[in-house]
Amino acid sequence: MIEELLRKRLIFVTGKGGVGKSTIAAALGSLGARRGLKVLLVEVDGKGDVGSMLGLTETSFTPKRAAENLWVMEMDTEAALAEYLRIYVKVPFISKFPGLGKIFDFVSTAAPGVREILVIGKLCYEVRQNTYDLIVVDPPASGHVISQLGVAGDVGQLIQLGLVKNQTEWMLEILADPERSVALLVATPEETPIEEALDLAGRLRAETPVHLEGAVVNRRFVGPMASVETEVVDVIRTFGDSIAGLNEVLAASDLFERICDRHDRNLRLFIDQLGPSLRVATVGEYFGTLEAQELLDEVAEVLEVELW
Template identity: 30%
Template sequence: MLLSYDKLPVALIAPQKGRQRRIFFAGKGGVGKTTVASTTAMFLAEQGYHTLLVTTDPAAHTGQLFGMPVTSTPTRFSESTLWLARIDPKAAFDTYKQQVLHSVKEQFGDEQTVLRVGEELNSPCTEEVAVFQEFLDYLLQKEFDVTVFDTAPTGHTIRLLQLSFDYEADLERKEAFTAETAALDEAQLARMRAAIATLQNPEETGIMFVTLAETTPIAEMERAIADLNRTDVPTQAIIVNQVLPPEAQSSRLFGKRLLQQQKQITQLRLRHQGVALAIAPLQDEEVIGPQLLREFGMNMIGDEKIEGYVQR
């Protein structure tokens, strides 16, 4: 029978009621998150929104898509209202370490203490904290109308989002703030609460998963959706990427593949009835460069339906 699927609704990605908008694209590695996130960011910038695209994925190829270096410092793309940045774990670690050591030196003025703290900071845990702090900076910034997050594979993304809740709980469990850390801890607690309020507010934050119409990425995505639901962070949209075009149904080779994709999409619709389901059609060529990103955006984003998919 004839089926129709919505594109990604503009209302889910554009700021509403004068609020800033944060959009997270999550999902299994290799499903096309960077392309979808980049396309969305470019679309919003071309609608006149001051937009920041941030990648937290070390493997992301944002620079290749836009033909420019992407660093830890937000850089404007051409003469547009789009800015690009990436969270570089090493750069975040170096910056965070210097900030902590400067604070320790100002507070204690003891070189031995500074050296001891510096040694203690040389650990993987410090890098995680540093990346998280930089992530919070982008989450809570007030400069851009929209911030689009191109995230690392699912497990890392969930960890990053849930750290806000973990940090708040740790600070809340402190029986008392010491005189030396009282102001810092209180400020950090306020920061965690602001982050949680932002993540849980669907008018400010949109969690969107990108998947292929395949069992493994869908299963990983659905586990992540359940994890986020437990922290009252709802998923607003699922984008099924690389769906074959309707004409593939007449192909002996691709017809069965399209049928399997349709079955997966139908089941997704049934299991996630409160979530927008969008289709990103398979493109004729790899989406690289502004023009192809624009064309992909026309196929993926809008308020009209995609018609012509047939389930046999």
């Protein structure tokens, strides 16, 4: 049931670029907000896709209200560093320090993982503060999310002392708790995206503490036609040469059937390779022109039925 998923505190919507993970993240956040949850949508890569889909002209590190119960935030690692120093190191007015950007660039270059730990740290901090009922994250595509989700454990192993050790311990507790933090995988039903999604699923399980909860196969062509429809098409074929353009229409119908068959095969492969313990939801391809909010509403309705 969707209620089970929405009881989580932190959901990472992962996948390769171009599969619609931003749309799924925005629809999932909108669904949670409509059910009365206070939701924060976080876009990590800074493209602004999530905010624009929800009607915001711009987003920033300070959350902006997009709808009732729904806020959108754009991750900013320099701002996250300033917030961290203000909260944990007790440095007041640090965000106004003119050299902070240069210091941050130097530190993040000299110490790989700093940017990632700030991103994950900010998300876990919001979970711990209980400011929101649900945080839905649209992270960078594919492999980049692995470095972010795995960084707390990596840093914790490298630095076993002081403030850093204490910080990574509570972050790992949140990330590794499947009742609080999960990943939701998004793919499209084509061969390459399915292969990359399966690879990402393996890496999520092997290299990060975050539990893989399930997957969404997006933009699926649904078919084939019912038997009575097939019979009608067979009759229509007899008029192909006598009606201008009819053969082209029939060829398009045949192509659609082949795409549906291919999507079905790839979906079965994906489900089989992921394993029986994971639920896989499907969202169909939407033809024609829909406004962004209309599309999100349509996808949210499908997720409400399909997910858990």
